[in-house]
Amino acid sequence: AIDVKKKIQNTKKIFDVILCGRFVKEKLFEFSIDVLKKVNKSKKITLKVVGYGPLKNKIIHKLEKSKINYIYRGPVQPKNILKEFQNSKIFLFPTLYDSWGIVANEACVSKTIVITCKNAGCADELIINNYNGYVLKLDTDVWAKKLINILNDKKKLAQFSKNSFKIVRSFNSKNSSKKILKAIGSIQ
Numbered sequence: 119a120i121d122v123k124k125k126i127q128n129t130k131k132i133f134d135v136i137l138c139g140r141f142v143k144e145k146l147f148e149f150s151i152d153v154l155k156k157v158n159k160s161k162k163i164t165l166k167v168v169g170y171g172p173l174k175n176k177i178i179h180k181l182e183k184s185k186i187n188y189i190y191r192g193p194v195q196p197k198n199i200l201k202e203f204q205n206s207k208i209f210l211f212p213t214l215y216d217s218w219g220i221v222a223n224e225a226c227v228s229k230t231i232v233i234t235c236k237n238a239g240c241a242d243e244l245i246i247n248n249y250n251g252y253v254l255k256l257d258t259d260v261w262a263k264k265l266i267n268i269l270n271d272k273k274k275l276a277q278f279s280k281n282s283f284k285i286v287r288s289f290n291s292k293n294s295s296k297k298i299l300k301a302i303g304s305i306q
Contacts, residue, residue, distance in 0.1 A: 134163040134269055136206035136230065138199070138221055141171030146212040148180060149256065153210065155184045156262035161269060162187065168194050168202045203228035207275060208265065211245075212256055213237045226250065226286035229279040233264060244289055250281035 135154065139145045147169075157163055165188035167181065181188055194202055199221075203209065209225040211234040218239035222232050226244065232251040234241050247253040252264050268275055 131205055131207045131230075132164065133166040133206040135208050135210055135265070136166045136168065136203060136225075137210055138168040138202065138225075139211075141169050141173040141177050143173070144214040144216075146214060146256070147173065147177045149212045149258065150210045151177070151180050151184055151186075152258045153261040153265065154186050156258060157265050157269075158184070158186050161266055163269070164188070166191060166202065166206055168192070168199075199224050200228050203230045206230050207279075208233060208268065210261070210265075211235075211238060212261075216240075223286055223289060226282040229283045231268065231275065231278045231282060233261060244285060246281075246285065250278050250285055 137147060137150050139147075141147055154163065154165060163186065165181075165186050167177075167188055168191045170193035178190060181190075191202060203225050206228075208231045209221070211219060211222055211225075211232050213219065213235065214237055216238045219234070222234065222238065222240040222244055225232050232240075232245045234245050234251065234253055235256050236242075236253060237256075238245070241253045245251045245253055252268075254260050254264060268278070
């Protein structure tokens with residue numbers, strides 16, 4: 119078994135931001151790139167992009183035009199996804215709708231801060247606004263301002279990172295089973 123905690127503690131966060139997921143309209147990659155273009159005007163950032171899908175060429179083209187310093191990793195096997203998050207400070211997770219967003223769990227396990235919106239099921243449960251990330255309205259100016267602020271505040275960045283790892287530990291199958299049984303018991 120891999121000692122995830124030890125492995126993550128020894129990983130340097132060399133990327134400011136990671137975008138990860140299927141390249142489809144609902145995942146709002148273009149929104150994220152618009153946010154990053156605004157950030158990049160005042161603070162040069164490094165970006166890692168992980169994913170695949172029908173909008174790949176459009177997204178890569180938009181990144182090329184943006185002048186953002188990025189690498190594209192392509193699709194990654196689920197068993198390797200934690201490695202992708204481990205060296206990234208912040209995961210941008212806007213969505214039109216997502217019943218939960220398991221990528222948020224993967225980010226938190228990797229001590230990567232998540233910025234998301236109310237459309238993600240993990241919002242306000244796993245991602246707590248101003249505790250281990252941000253839950254924001256879908257407004258590029260709002261996201262850009264928060265991203266710049268957190269990237270410039272090393273103390274808050276470190277605290278949110280610790281909080282992400284701390285909170286995600288309660289989101290496991292054993293605790294989920296207990297909550298389901300409790301919910302069923304309350305119906306009777």
